[in-house]
Each structure stands twice: as structure tokens, then as C-alpha cells.
Amino acid sequence: MANLHDVAHELEKNLRESEEYQGLKEAYEAVMADDASKKMFDNFRETQIQLQQKQMQGEDISEEEVEKARKTVELVQQNEKISKLMEKEQHLNNVINDISRIITKPLEELYAE
Amino acid sequence: MANLHDVAHELEKNLRESEEYQGLKEAYEAVMADDASKKMFDNFRETQIQLQQKQMQGEDISEEEVEKARKTVELVQQNEKISKLMEKEQHLNNVINDISRIITKPLEELYAE
Numbered sequence: 001m002a003n004l005h006d007v008a009h010e011l012e013k014n015l016r017e018s019e020e021y022q023g024l025k026e027a028y029e030a031v032m033a034d035d036a037s038k039k040m041f042d043n044f045r046e047t048q049i050q051l052q053q054k055q056m057q058g059e060d061i062s063e064e065e066v067e068k069a070r071k072t073v074e075l076v077q078q079n080e081k082i083s084k085l086m087e088k089e090q091h092l093n094n095v096i097n098d099i100s101r102i103i104t105k106p107l108e109e110l111y112a113e
Numbered sequence: 114m115a116n117l118h119d120v121a122h123e124l125e126k127n128l129r130e131s132e133e134y135q136g137l138k139e140a141y142e143a144v145m146a147d148d149a150s151k152k153m154f155d156n157f158r159e160t161q162i163q164l165q166q167k168q169m170q171g172e173d174i175s176e177e178e179v180e181k182a183r184k185t186v187e188l189v190q191q192n193e194k195i196s197k198l199m200e201k202e203q204h205l206n207n208v209i210n211d212i213s214r215i216i217t218k219p220l221e222e223l224y225a226e
Contacts, residue, residue, distance in 0.1 A: 003127055004124070004127045004212065005211070007120065007124045008215040008216060009215060010120050011120045011121060011124055011215075012216050012218055012219065014116055014117045014120050018117055021219055021220075024223070025223055092220070095117065096217070099117065099121045100213075102121040102122060103124055103128060103212065104209070106125065106128060107134075110137070110138055111141075
């Protein structure tokens with residue numbers, strides 16, 4: 001396992017230095033540095049987490065809550081700093097999904113036998 | 114991204130050569146090579162997938178189905194080759210979870226700021 005851990009840490013270092021991560025970091029810090037954007041983003045995240053928790057626990061989600069969530073999304077999309085952050089999140093997600101596909105290939109191959 | 118991909122492929126190679134992956138491969142091939150175990154394992158996987166799909170689609174799962182699933186699990190646990198395979202799957206899952214935690218650390222740190 002020693003070797004595997006070393007390579008994983010090397011990958012972490014590379015990810016941290018990547019354009020995609022640095023871009024996300026900048027976008028995140030820009031949101032955090034702006035009071036109005038930070039409040040809006042925190043509110044958005046909280047609404048998302050609440051809905052996800054309800055979904056996972058199989059609770060009903062009221063029309064009112066759906067409407068509130070829709071409005072929160074609409075609001076953050078109009079905020080330039082937050083839309084930039086969400087775009088950068090998507091970029092880094094793509095990178096991480098790519099990496100994940102590469103790493104789990106041996107497993108996929110095995111179970112396809 | 115070139116560098117990141119290279120390191121990801123190196124990690125894949127290391128994972129493929131790891132004791133944990135080789136152990137899983139052997140255990141999987143032992144199940145596949147034994148007709149009775151293979152049939153039992155295929156049946157178990159099919160039952161699991163069916164239940165997961167129902168759960169994801171929010172469909173009701175009947176008591177009969179729960180009972181059938183319980184019996185399938187009981188059956189595979191008594192099969193030495195399959196329990197060995199499941200044990201090896203768990204080992205490799207631990208390794209992959211470790212790697213995943215290492216790689217996503219920069220993200221965790223960022224959002225904890």
C-alpha cells in the first residue's frame with residue numbers, strides 16, 4: 001500500500017496545482033470576499049443541503065419549498081461571481097470524474113469478464 | 114491536464130498491481146470457475162440490482178422481495194468462494210476510499226475556509 005499512497009499524494013499535489021483547481025479557488029475566494037455574494041451563496045448551499053437531506057430521508061417536499069429552491073437557483077445564476085464559481089466547480093468535477101474513471105478501470109474490466 | 118492524466122494512469126497501474134486488487138481478481142475468478150458458485154453469485158447480483166433500481170425509482174418493495182433478498186444474502190454468505198470474494202471486495206473498497214479521501218482533500222480544505 002505504501003507505493004499506492006505515495007502516488008495518490010502525488011496526484012493530490014498535481015490536482016492542487018492544476019489550472020482547474022486554481023481557477024475554482026480564485027472563484028470561491030472572490031465569492032467569499034464579497035459580502036452580498038457570500039450571503040447569497042451560503043443561503044443557496046443551505047437550501048440545497050436541506051432539500052437533499054429531506055430527499056434522502058424520504059420526506060415529502062412541499063410546493064413552497066420547491067418554489068423557494070427554484071428562486072434561490074435563479075438568484076445565484078444572476079450573480080456573476082457565483083455563476084463563475086459554479087462553472088469552475090463543473091470544470092473540476094469533470095477532471096475528478098476523469099481521474100475516477102481511469103483509476104477504477106481495473107475493477108470495471110474484472111467485472112466485465 | 115496532461116500531467117494529471119499521467120499520474121492518474123500511474124495510480125491505476127499501481128492499483129492493478131496491488132495485493133488488494135490481485136486478491137480480488139483471484140477470488141472473482143475462483144467464483145467464476147465454479148458453476149454452482151457462479152450461478153449463486155449472478156443471482157445475488159441480479160437481486161441486489163433489482164432492489165436498488167426499485168429504491169432509486171421510489172417504488173415500494175414488498176415483504177416477499179425483502180425476504181427473497183435476505184435469503185439470497187444468507188445463501189451467498191454460506192458459500193466459501195463468494196464470502197471470500199465479498200471480503201476481498203471490502204478490502205479493495207477501503208483502498209479506493211483511502212485514495213479518494215487523499216485526492217479530494219484540496220476541495221475539502223477549500224470549502225472549509
